[in-house]
Amino acid sequence: MSYATRIRTKLAEALAPERLExxxxxxRHAGHAGSRPEGETHFHxxxxxxxxxxRSRVERQRMVYSLLADELRERVHALGLTTLAPGEGG
Structure with a gap:
């Protein structure tokens, strides 16, 4: 299973999102620290x-980081997050 699929699956199961991308x-990060030729190291x-x-922005991010701890430890080098509650802009 790809890391993108793992991320999507874990977040969908734990947080029942209205929107998930x-x-x-x-x-975009080829040659930077943590990159691999096969990809799947930098996600948003x-x-x-x-x-x-x-919940605060920090609390939201901690929730996501906790859910994705294995992926971050194994391969994912960078994870950009936009975490919103329903009705918030973004």
Missing amino acids: VVDESA VTIVSAAFAG
């Missing part, structure tokens, strides 16, 4: 979930 940005995730309501 997982973008592999690895090609946009997620809208009711689970984020009433």
Whole structure:
């Protein structure tokens, strides 16, 4: 299973998002620290979930990092996040 699929699956199961986008940005980081020729090292995730309501940006990010701890430890070098509650802009 690809890392993008793993990320998507874990976040979907744990946070029941209204919107979830997982973008592999690895090609934009070729030659940078942590990059690999086969990709799947740099991602940006946009997620809208009711689970984020009433939580700070830092709390939301910690939730996601906790869910993706294995992926971050194994291969994912960089993870950009946009974490929103329903009704928030972004």
